[in-house]
Amino acid sequence: MIHNIKEQGGAVIVALEGDVDLQSSPDARKALLECVGRKMPVVVDLSGVGYIDSSGVASLVESLQSARKIGSKLVLAAVSEGALRVLQLARLDKVFTICNSVEAGLEKVK
Amino acid sequence: MADTQNQDMAKVIEVEDLVTHYGDRKILDGITMDVRDGEIMVIMGGSGSGKSTLLRYLMALETKTSGVMRILGQDIDDLSAREFFDLRKKMGVAFQGGALFSSLTVGDNVMLPLYEHTDLELSTMEIMARMKLQVVELGGFEDLMPSELSGGMIKRAAFARACVMDPKILFCDEPSAGLDPAVASALDDLILKLRDAMGMSIVVVTHELESAFKIADRITVLDRGKILMIGTVEEVRASKNERIYNLLNRVPEDDTMNPDEYLARLTGEEYKVGNQPL
Numbered sequence: 001m002i003h004n005i006k007e008q009g010g011a012v013i014v015a016l017e018g019d020v021d022l023q024s025s026p027d028a029r030k031a032l033l034e035c036v037g038r039k040m041p042v043v044v045d046l047s048g049v050g051y052i053d054s055s056g057v058a059s060l061v062e063s064l065q066s067a068r069k070i071g072s073k074l075v076l077a078a079v080s081e082g083a084l085r086v087l088q089l090a091r092l093d094k095v096f097t098i099c100n101s102v103e104a105g106l107e108k109v110k
Numbered sequence: 111m112a113d114t115q116n117q118d119m120a121k122v123i124e125v126e127d128l129v130t131h132y133g134d135r136k137i138l139d140g141i142t143m144d145v146r147d148g149e150i151m152v153i154m155g156g157s158g159s160g161k162s163t164l165l166r167y168l169m170a171l172e173t174k175t176s177g178v179m180r181i182l183g184q185d186i187d188d189l190s191a192r193e194f195f196d197l198r199k200k201m202g203v204a205f206q207g208g209a210l211f212s213s214l215t216v217g218d219n220v221m222l223p224l225y226e227h228t229d230l231e232l233s234t235m236e237i238m239a240r241m242k243l244q245v246v247e248l249g250g251f252e253d254l255m256p257s258e259l260s261g262g263m264i265k266r267a268a269f270a271r272a273c274v275m276d277p278k279i280l281f282c283d284e285p286s287a288g289l290d291p292a293v294a295s296a297l298d299d300l301i302l303k304l305r306d307a308m309g310m311s312i313v314v315v316t317h318e319l320e321s322a323f324k325i326a327d328r329i330t331v332l333d334r335g336k337i338l339m340i341g342t343v344e345e346v347r348a349s350k351n352e353r354i355y356n357l358l359n360r361v362p363e364d365d366t367m368n369p370d371e372y373l374a375r376l377t378g379e380e381y382k383v384g385n386q387p388l
């Protein structure tokens with residue numbers, strides 16, 4: 001898994017690419033928490049994620065909670081069908097704000 | 111999932127001519143079967159048919175006498191200890207009695223495989239455990255001790271632990287045994303949900319017909335260590351095989367006793383089973 005971070009329109013966009021699993025989720029967690037630490041709204045672009053397991057979802061959950069603690073926002077964008085099923089299984093689709101695209105995500109966190 | 115649609119699906123478990131013994135006694139005799147990617151395979155049979163034994167071999171917990179076993183494409187005879195350990199991490203097991211550690215909280219029980227097999231941060235492990243407890247509808251129960259749970263809750267907690275590593279293959283030994291019908295039905299729904307949402311292949315041993323017919327994509331019917339048939343629910347229901355009929359209609363074993371076979375068993379000789387139409 002690789003990640004790319006950029007700032008745009010007053011928000012941080014972190015794009016995860018590849019599989020987020022037990023091996024790669026610690027890196028994803030680190031990147032996500034680093035983005036939250038910038039104290040700007042965060043859009044997590046999941047369009048390049050083929051598979052995300054529970055450890056990857058847990059990293060997203062922890063990042064969302066960290067963002068909320070500092071009064072910031074974190075939204076998910078372009079979630080694949082498989083990833084959405086995993087989120088739904090744990091009823092996390094009710095917890096996260098999920099947007100169809102990065103652009104929609106940026107609009108949401110404005 | 112119709113059987114014909116699954117013919118070309120990848121196989122997560124392949125067994126060819128598996129033979130096993132306990133001491134001199136042959137337990138499984140010439141088992142050839144497979145489990146396909148994303149299917150629920152139910153292993154059914156009467157008491158002593160060998161179904162729980164077969165499950166232990168499918169989980170590679172026992173050493174076979176002969177035959178070939180491939181799990182996730184790997185011949186288990188060719189694996190190094192390290193490779194075998196890595197393979198095990200892709201398999202989850204929900205044991206018949208739950209097998210929770212009584213001295214650990216429910217949450218710590220669920221987290222145990224993560225402690226043992228990963229280097230994840232504690233915060234990540236805790237969230238994963240709570241998520242899986244939510245999936246089995248035990249959200250908020252993580253601080254309880256197993257002794258504070260009902261039988262059905264213990265089974266569900268065992269499912270949460272079995273799934274916490276997102277295994278490719280989940281094995282369940284008698285998930286409905288000893289539960290009231292409503293709780294048993296809820297567990298069946300959980301098995302279907304796990305397969306559908308997580309794409310797991312699931313192997314379930316059960317003698318509960320209702321449960322088997324509800325969840326199975328295919329059923330392997332075992333009898334005295336041999337496979338009587340492998341088929342879809344419809345195929346098993348339509349079988350003309352006398353022993354399958356007896357199993358489905360709960361005919362007591364005494365009524366189906368074969369005197370020649372019984373005599374052979376008493377005298378320790380091998381009885382040759384004749385071919386029966388399926």
